Amino acid sequence: xxxxxxxxxxxxxxxxxxxxxxxxxxxxxxxxxxxxxxxxxxxxxxxxxxxxxxxxxxxxxxxxxxxxxxxxxxxxxxxxxxxxxxxxxxxxxxxxxxxxxxxxxxxxxxxxxxxxxxxxxxxxxxxxxxxxxxxxxxxxxxxxxxxxxxxxxxxxxxxxxxxxxxxxxxxxxxxxxxxxxxxxxxxxxxxxxxxxxxxxxxxxxxxxxxxxxxxxxxxxxxxxxxxxxxxxxxxxxxxxxxxxxxxxxxxxxxxxxxxxxxxxxxxxxxxxxxxxxxxxxxxxxxx
Amino acid sequence: xxxxxxxxxxxxxxxxxxxxxxxxxxxxxxxxxxxxxxxxxxxxxxxxxxxxxxxxxxxxxxxxxxxxxxxxxxxxxxxxxxxxxxxxxxxxxxxxxxxxxxxxxxxxxxxxxxxxxxxxxxxxxxx
Numbered sequence: 001x002x003x004x005x006x007x008x009x010x011x012x013x014x015x016x017x018x019x020x021x022x023x024x025x026x027x028x029x030x031x032x033x034x035x036x037x038x039x040x041x042x043x044x045x046x047x048x049x050x051x052x053x054x055x056x057x058x059x060x061x062x063x064x065x066x067x068x069x070x071x072x073x074x075x076x077x078x079x080x081x082x083x084x085x086x087x088x089x090x091x092x093x094x095x096x097x098x099x100x101x102x103x104x105x106x107x108x109x110x111x112x113x114x115x116x117x118x119x120x121x122x123x124x125x126x127x128x129x130x131x132x133x134x135x136x137x138x139x140x141x142x143x144x145x146x147x148x149x150x151x152x153x154x155x156x157x158x159x160x161x162x163x164x165x166x167x168x169x170x171x172x173x174x175x176x177x178x179x180x181x182x183x184x185x186x187x188x189x190x191x192x193x194x195x196x197x198x199x200x201x202x203x204x205x206x207x208x209x210x211x212x213x214x215x216x217x218x219x220x221x222x223x224x225x226x227x228x229x230x231x232x233x234x235x236x237x238x239x240x241x242x243x244x245x246x247x248x249x250x251x252x253x254x255x256x257x258x259x260x261x262x263x264x265x266x267x268x269x270x271x272x273x274x275x276x277x278x279x280x281x282x283x284x285x286x287x
Numbered sequence: 288x289x290x291x292x293x294x295x296x297x298x299x300x301x302x303x304x305x306x307x308x309x310x311x312x313x314x315x316x317x318x319x320x321x322x323x324x325x326x327x328x329x330x331x332x333x334x335x336x337x338x339x340x341x342x343x344x345x346x347x348x349x350x351x352x353x354x355x356x357x358x359x360x361x362x363x364x365x366x367x368x369x370x371x372x373x374x375x376x377x378x379x380x381x382x383x384x385x386x387x388x389x390x391x392x393x394x395x396x397x398x399x400x401x402x403x404x405x406x407x408x409x410x411x412x413x414x
Contacts, residue, residue, distance in 0.1 A: 168295040169336075171375075235390040237360075237369060246373045246383070254382060261385050268393045 004182045011155055012192060018151075019098045021197050024049045028087050029200055042083055043074040046090055055093040055284055056086070062280035084136035091140050092120075096284035099150070106160070107153045110282070111240025116143050117281050118238030121274035123229035125267050130225075130257055134202075138225050141206040145226045148190025148207070149174065149242055167243045174242040175211050187211055213250050224253045236268060238275055289339050297327050297338060305339040325365065332371045366394045 012018065027045050031037045047053055053074055060071045060081070071077050078086050096113075103109030123142035127135040134141075153160045159181060166177035178185035191208035202219040206226045209216050213227040227250065233239070234246045253259075289304045299322055307316040307330065315333055320326065322340075330338070360366040370391055377383035 169293070231386070235373065235386050236394065237373065237390075244369070244372050245376065246386075248377065248380075249382065249386070251382075261389060264386060265389050265392075268389055272393055272397055 005184055005188075008156065008182075008189065009192070012151070012189075015155060018193070018196070019102070021094050021098055022049055022052055024052060025091055025094050026198055028090060029198070032083060032087050039075065039078045039083055042087070043078055046074045046086070052090060052094055052097070055097055056090050058280055058284070059089050059093055060086075063277040064274065064280065066277070082136065088136050088140050092143060092281070093284060095144065096281065100285045100287070102154075104154060106157060107150070108240045110285075112146070112150065112242075113282060113285055114239025114275075115233060115241050116146060116239070117278050118233040118236070118271060118275055119143065119145055119226065119229045121278065122232050122238075122267060122271040123225045125270040125274065126229055126232075126257075127225055129263055129267065132221055132225065134222050134225070137202070137222065138229075141203055141222050141226050142229050144190070144194065144203065145207055145210045145230060146186060146190065146241070147193055148186030148188065151189050151193055152178070152186050171245070172243070173245050173247055175247070177243075185211065211247065213253050220256075224256060227253055228257065228259070232264070232267060232271065236271060238271065289341060291337055291339050293337050294327065294330055294335055297322055297330075297340070299323050299327070302341040303338060304341040307335050307338055325368075328365075328368055328372070332368055332375070360394065360398070363395050363398065366391060366398065370394075 024045055028042065031042055031045060046056065056074070057071065057077065059065075060077045061067065065081075067080070071080065074086065077089075081089075099113075120139040120142035123138040124135060127138040132138065152163075162181055163174065163177045166172055166180060167174065170177070172180065175185045175187070187208050187210060191204045194204040194207050202222050205216070205219050206222045209223045210226045210230055213220075213224050216223045230241075231247055231249045234241050301322045303316055303318050303320050303322060305318050307318075315330065315335060316326075318339075360369055370387055374383060374387045377387070
């Protein structure tokens with residue numbers, strides 16, 4: 001008998017309407033890794049996708065970044081923000097655009113994305129304070145950490161309904177309820193999609209392991225940043241994480257980052273301030 | 288006519304028919320009260336699972352449960368109730384209680400500083 005996991009894999013493998021990302025995103029991942037590629041080349045690749053360029057610049061010029069003057073080209077954005085940050089914004093804009101108007105009735109779509117954006121903002125704020133070398137990627141890792149929940153609800157609505165009942169009846173977290181029903185959870189489904197999109201390994205793993213950070217063997221900083229940011233965002237009640245409970249933070253992560261009340265206090269303030277200026281991110285989901 | 292329903296089917300406006308007890312057997316509500324969103328949340332926080340309501344048969348739950356939209360906390364008390372729920376598994380957990388206390392501080396401050404709705408005024412719900 002096929003296991004639930006095999007069933008799920010085959011449903012998603014044959015799904016014709018899975019969200020896709022524009023080619024430019026794939027191209028960017030490899031360009032950024034290539035030490036021979038320069039800012040001009042990267043700007044040129046982005047510029048070829050006119051719609052995506054315009055959406056990326058909407059984010060660059062949003063209240064969230066608060067630049068005094070309008071940034072009207074990708075080349076200009078790279079000069080003031082750096083290549084990695086611009087790549088991160090291109091990826092953000094393409095993901096939000098891909099998922100625009102894909103909401104469905106049984107799912108709090110806006111709440112989901114608020115939580116996703118909040119986790120991205122919090123992960124980036126935390127990374128900056130920790131002087132992490134993955135700061136630019138932290139936002140995207142946070143943004144995408146729960147991607148599997150969207151796919152789960154859309155492609156497996158009956159199981160999603162059962163999970164919701166389990167959450168309500170037994171006061172479980174989403175992940176606990178999914179594991180109880182299926183033996184795996186949304187982190188696995190999300191990482192399948194990330195692999196299909198040919199995302200770099202570190203991003204796939206931060207989606208896959210954010211609920212079990214202690215098992216991470218590689219790319220720990222990224223995975224642990226997302227784990228901590230998820231806990232903080234849930235604590236503040238930003239958006240809708242799918243259940244009303246804060247997941248427990250892992251001691252290893254807390255100790256590794258040497259988190260303390262002063263640091264958490266600062267990150268909370270930045271998360272809330274960031275959300276107050278994050279309207280343009282949510283707008284990209286609408287038009 | 289009295290109907291027993293689980294708390295996740297409860298809707299504001301329903302009338303409570305019988306006393307509601309918490310898991311320790313203590314009376315939370317005597318009966319006769321009209322349910323409000325706030326009261327429902329409080330009952331969830333206190334661990335009530337099932338309630339008796341007066342009146343017509345409640346509508347059957349939909350096949351696919353609809354998302355409960357996140358509700359923003361509008362008072363300090365509501366912020367604390369939602370935090371009670373969020374942190375219900377961590378009552379004696381020092382670090383989680385520190386996180387909770389900081390979240391409460393920021394959410395209360397935020398409530399005081401802006402009347403306009405924003406993304407983070409505090410919410411809790413299920414998808």
